[in-house]
Amino acid sequence: QKYNNNKKGDKLAFMKALGAKGLVKKAAMQKDWATLFKNGLEVLKLNPWDVGTLTTLAAACEELELHEAQLVYLRLALDADPKDPNINRICGRALGRRKLYDQAIACWHRVEQALPGDEEAARAIASLTVEKAIEQGKYEGEGATTKPSKVGEAGELTPEQRLLREIRRHPNDTAKYVELADLYLREDQFAKAEDILKRALEISEGNPEIRERWEDAHLRLLRQKVAEAERRFEETGRPEDQRAAEQLKKELFEKELEFCKNRVERFPNNLAYKFDLAVRYQLVGRYKEAIAEYQQAQADPKRKGLCMLALGQCFQAIKQYSLAMRHYEMAVQEIPDRDAVNKKKALYQAGKLALALKDLDGADRYFSTLAGMDFSYKDVSTLLDKIAQLRKNQEQVAEVEPAAEVGEAPVEPPEA
Template identity: 30%
Template sequence: MADDNQKAAKCFQAGNKAMEGNNWDMAVQMFSQCVKLVPHNLGYRQLLRNCTKKKYGDNKKGAGGLTMTKLMSIRSKVKKAKQKELWEEADKLAEQGLLLNPWDAQLNVDVAEAAKALDRGEIARFGYAEAVKAAQKDKAIHLALAEHLENRGEYTEARKIWERIKVIDPKDIEVSRKLSALDAMQATRAGNFDEAESSKDVKRNKGADKSQSIEQKSTDLETSLRHEIRRNPEQVEHYLKLGAHLRTAKKFQDSYDILKQALDVSAGDPGVREQLEDAELLLLKHNVDLAKENADKSEDPEARKQVAALSKDLRTRRIEVLSAREERHPQNLGIKMELAKLVMQLQEWSRAIPLLQKASQDPRLKTKALVLLGKCFMYDNKLPLAKGQFERAVPDLNHDTDPDTYKESHYLLARVCEETGDSEKAVHHYGEVLVVDYDYKDARERLEKLQGG
């Protein structure tokens, strides 16, 4: 996995250079490799699709009639793979077809359906969104996207799709019911009506009038910035200012959308790309929070599964973003530290250890990096190495400033000493824990056992 990410990062760099030089054939080739190596990376897919469209001069039809036979063959293979539930194969085949025609609605749907089956929620969202753009009057595709957004807890975006369905089929009575249901959910969340049971809550709602002037100022600033963009569409700073303002206003989807435009205007500027990535991560985090809120109010076990799926998507994307930044900014030890924490959640000890070893060279990060190194070596069953890291860390730990790390580090060091037969040190470190927290885990029982009861 680490090798694939490294190879993809090199292809990404080559693709980025090709894109800057308008060498769309090379860019498509490089980003296609990125997608093959790291198929769960949303950014690679987006870049590949955008560059493929540029390759064909945004003609909305791709390579044209000469490739029709080849596309028909690919569609047939995709269909067979889906019937056999060979989702990875279906995804790869659909991507091959999209290299010939990135506007093919069905192939984009195929990518989305494969992604859903493979638990790649963000890729599925992207596939359906691309399909909707390509088939703006196809009700079935719109319904699929709306359902996917609702399942992800993205109710505002789901409502926008239902509004489009209403235009496509004005006679569909289900649309009005669905819009009313989504409105009720949004109103409940916005006003906390279901929680306003006391007079204190009522007074708080009355105080909402005072916030209207603040909201009006925010709206005025947004309107002004959008006006500046219309007047000077080539000046990227206006997009960045609007993106930052929308983020502050907690309009995370709007912030992400405007920064996507900023990236296009800036011709792929790395700094703008990082701001877009930050906006994307905020949007994903916001979706997780909404899903948790929904799960807390629901008894449906599927709601909890949805939280887990979205959280997994967020972690995967954070790892992708930080991996790329670690390549671009090798001197930034803070990035290495954050990336190490994430890959530790996946129990990828061999990947986390060198990152933490470099992070420990920063005096500000040294102690916590040593603690995390101790954990990695411990969980990787390299106890002598774990012991050395914990022993380097504990002298600099302070219970008053970070009690949790203090207790956990002394406890884990005691456990390692106990496992390696150093009972005297184990007793000492269990004692350090019990002095500040007499009921910490099983430290007291272990200490008494070492002391012979």
């Protein structure tokens, strides 16, 4: 009332409070709580909406475990600047710890509105939603009367409600967590699935199967965020939205590589995991590491042809052309006709490399086979015309420099 709720306080508050604010900052660093509170209150007398001072006082209350006082200061800071993402983040964390779920979730939603794609906000909302259901007994708890569900007949619980009730009754039964996560995944609620699997992983003390499920859910959540960020950029065209999408794609790829490496370490005899890791190495140009993994993964009969194709690409990228050609030839033989996408890719790359190495007969053979499958594939018709012209004029062949024509292999690995 003193300042008519002007959100600024005294007109000269900045000047008058300068000394006290300096003492607040110094006291916070030294953990001199008495000095901090004394001078902090002096600042608030001049400007009750000084967000920096309010959050500093709230942090001090947290250190002293004065939780109710902490919430008072945080709510005052939120009243001063209700849309500020940093204040809402701090408030969301504090309110969540106090199990004030609705208020905490509201704060995190404001963070999302200010910072679209914020990972902590999405994770917190999912986690708090599950906690609210489990710990506060939003759904039927022990001794509670079953209420009619919106889904199903009166008195019947939905699958989600039933599983949440079971988890509340048996918090160490990881099978129920996994079942609930599968339900969330089927409904594309990846944040909830990831959170519930993270809980199961902690309870199980790092069970490898649950860890793998959690990793998959985490990657699906990241892919969902990438898709949302790309849609946002398409709609707005803003550079900051493009940067956000690129950052999320980078994070996704790094996580994919990290999880693939972890799985190969945990399951060294699993050839599928070695193939996945090799693909990630190839995509970032770590060809020698990719070659080592592909050479082991080729022992899997189902992926032998794909490994041959990828090895050809990797050897071509490091300018080992004879090895590349040999692997392309084996890829053409090993990849079945029913896998048309990779079969055509192997024929095309074998033909291109043969042409660059002046093997006109080989190039003609590969391109002709490819044309028989799909005459419109890339520039195959043009390349067949080029081979015919080169045969008419052999002098032109001598002018072709293999290294210049070969170039680097496509980064795009085979499609598993």
